[in-house]
Amino acid sequence: MSKFDKIRPYYDAEVNGALREAIQHPMMKAMMQFAYPDVEESIWKEQLLRTHSIRDFQINFAYQAVKKIIETTSDGLTTSGFEKLEPNTAYFFISNHRDIILDTSLLNVCLFDHGLVMTASAIGDNLVKKDFLLKLSKLNRNFLVQRNLPPRELLQSSKLLAEYMYHLISRENRSVWIAQREGRTKDGNDATHQGVLKMIAMASDEANTMDFFKKIKLIPVSISYEYDPTDALKMPQLMAEANDQIYIKEKNEDFITLLSGIIGQKKRIHIHVGDCLNHEIDTIKAATDNANKQIQALAQVIDDSILQSYKLWPTNFIAYDLLHATSIYSSKYTEKEKQLFERRLELRINADDAKQKESFLAMYANPVINKLKYTTIEPV
Known part of the structure; x- marks a missing residue:
């Protein structure tokens, strides 16, 4: 037994066997329907059963699934x-x-x-x-x-x-x-x-x-x-x-x-x-x-x-301004973006709870605070 067996990923020789065990699992079906909505179940199953390496699985299936996540849940x-x-x-x-x-x-x-x-x-x-x-x-x-x-x-x-x-x-x-x-x-x-x-x-x-x-x-x-x-x-x-x-x-x-x-x-x-x-x-x-x-x-x-190098978004500047009761970075976001963020806050936490609200805002504002330790962020 290799000393890394407890923690390592599959060897390529183990990939096909693992896929054969997992292919009938409802989550595999859900994942494939998400990544390949227009492909018949029999076709993706046949393709999976012909997969014999991690690289093939990653490129042909995982890569496509992540691309779909980017497409459907992000801008x-x-x-x-x-x-x-x-x-x-x-x-x-x-x-x-x-x-x-x-x-x-x-x-x-x-x-x-x-x-x-x-x-x-x-x-x-x-x-x-x-x-x-x-x-x-x-x-x-x-x-x-x-x-x-x-x-x-x-x-x-x-x-x-x-x-x-x-x-x-x-x-x-x-x-x-x-x-x-x-x-x-x-x-x-x-x-x-x-x-x-x-x-x-x-x-x-x-x-x-x-x-x-x-x-x-x-x-x-x-x-x-x-x-x-x-x-x-x-x-x-x-x-x-x-x-x-x-x-x-x-x-x-x-x-x-x-x-x-x-x-x-x-x-x-x-x-x-x-x-x-x-x-x-x-x-x-x-x-x-x-x-x-x-x-x-x-x-x-x-x-x-x-x-x-952390990329700051309008949400970070909105949270900073709300947390500090200021409008110093108002040029970094639109009124619509601010309204959407405030709506998100109201929907996701108890906004009447001051501690909760402060923690939620700090989660988004802290990257701004941290970047200010290194550089001046001009409010233009």
Whole structure:
């Protein structure tokens, strides 16, 4: 048994067998009817049964499904920075995280459209407890991050995960995607958790960890949605945290959030890939040889890239103005856009609850506040 079997996606030799097991599942039928509304069931089933590799599944089925999601639930996807990436080259993408499935699915659509290596992507095992979802994730080249383990097992699991990601980059020439923190950003404040970087570095075979980060070609990714389709679903946890309460998820909450992210309205979406951080890593290495300070500095460099390149939408400026009872950025949106946003707020939360309203607005306003730390945003 390979030591990565617990967490890896399918090998190509396993793909057809998994598809044969999943083909009769109602969710497979729903997914195919969504992606191919004009294709007879017998035809897509025949095509699935002829699929023998992850790449074929991703290009012929998953890619089409994500394109359909963009077409039906958004006003379009734009990109920047991809032209700087080299073809046939594996990169280690570290990204802000807003949506369970779409963040990485959209990135892979962009990578494929630009003729670049698609990613293997991290996903929490808590999100794929249902057998069909686990199969689908492994068919989409997801690898599992094991959650809720006792400390000793967590350490072993983290080391295994780090080794697997490095194996993908160094041995398979496969790009890797991981979120900058455990779990999605709920309050709009994207921040890199140092623990994620320390985990990645567990696979290091270099005397200095910064040399390892340079070797894996670290690329920050910033993704922004004009409307967060799961904004209202994030409120209970934000409210619990605001009241210093421990938040306990409802049964099936992750699945409902996953589904809402896919089918919910997003308006416009933008993905920016930053520069490879080799120059910044050299600067960090020259500044200090303290490992903790190096990790701290690297987290800051990633944050700087993600926050500065985050695409701001009218919704962000509307929320900023409403939160601060000002009209300083009124030139950044129309009256109609403001009315639509206020209507969304009224429909999705209890707008009479001051704390809820403040948290909802802050979720959209915080990217503006964060960008203001780096640059002046002219209200013109």
